[in-house]
Amino acid sequence: MISLERYPREITLRDGARLTLRPMVPEDADRLWDFFRRIPPEDKMFFREDVSRKEVVERWAEHLDYDSVLPILALEGDRVVGDATLHRNKTGWKQRVGTVRVQIAPDFRKRGLGMSMIREMRHLGEKAALHYLLAEAIEEQQPAIRAFEKMGFVHAVVYRNFVNDQKGALHNLVVLLYHMTYSEEEMSF
Numbered sequence: 001m002i003s004l005e006r007y008p009r010e011i012t013l014r015d016g017a018r019l020t021l022r023p024m025v026p027e028d029a030d031r032l033w034d035f036f037r038r039i040p041p042e043d044k045m046f047f048r049e050d051v052s053r054k055e056v057v058e059r060w061a062e063h064l065d066y067d068s069v070l071p072i073l074a075l076e077g078d079r080v081v082g083d084a085t086l087h088r089n090k091t092g093w094k095q096r097v098g099t100v101r102v103q104i105a106p107d108f109r110k111r112g113l114g115m116s117m118i119r120e121m122r123h124l125g126e127k128a129a130l131h132y133l134l135a136e137a138i139e140e141q142q143p144a145i146r147a148f149e150k151m152g153f154v155h156a157v158v159y160r161n162f163v164n165d166q167k168g169a170l171h172n173l174v175v176l177l178y179h180m181t182y183s184e185e186e187m188s189f
Helices: 024-035 054-060 113-127 142-149
Strands: 009-013 020-024 069-076 081-089 099-105 132-138 153-165 170-179
Touching: 009 069, 020 113, 024 054, 024 081, 054 113, 069 113, 099 113, 113 132, 113 142, 132 142, 142 170
Parallel strands: 099 132
Antiparallel strands: 009 020, 020 069, 069 081, 081 099, 132 170, 153 170
16 A cells, blocks of 8 residues: 555646646545636547546545546646546566546646656655656647657557547557566565
8 A cells, every 4th residue: 555645745837827736535536626627628539438427536536546546637727627547457577557537627737746746746656666657648739749748658559540539530549658666675575
């Protein structure tokens, strides 16, 4: 289990905006759903689930399991402006690989929040003793890909015509990896 003692924690964006980062709690269902309603339709086309349905977000809130999926919210007051999740397998061959997903409110993009949330996911990956963080993006999502690259993620592979959007159109999937670095002493646990 990852220690969450550092939360809530305050961050300051490049433009001076001060936000609070903290894990999602069940009472966040309405504010998270409101956040997803403000995401442009062209971005939602690539979501794994239909977040326009409130029951999807309510299900997430009701079944929080930080050991499997750790959602970290960025809040401006009570308003969710960013959502980053670290997905982990508790057992099996991918138990040392965490998958990172990040979504930023349109009015908070290009202000450093995405980078801050990726940095937070890297910190959580270290605390979980993961060996790799994995991020996936549709090739057209170049701003997201650049943000991950700036934070040390590298292209692992591009799968051609691998995923479809909610309208059925095929897209290339870019997989990026971040190799966690540990000292020899840490690796011998």
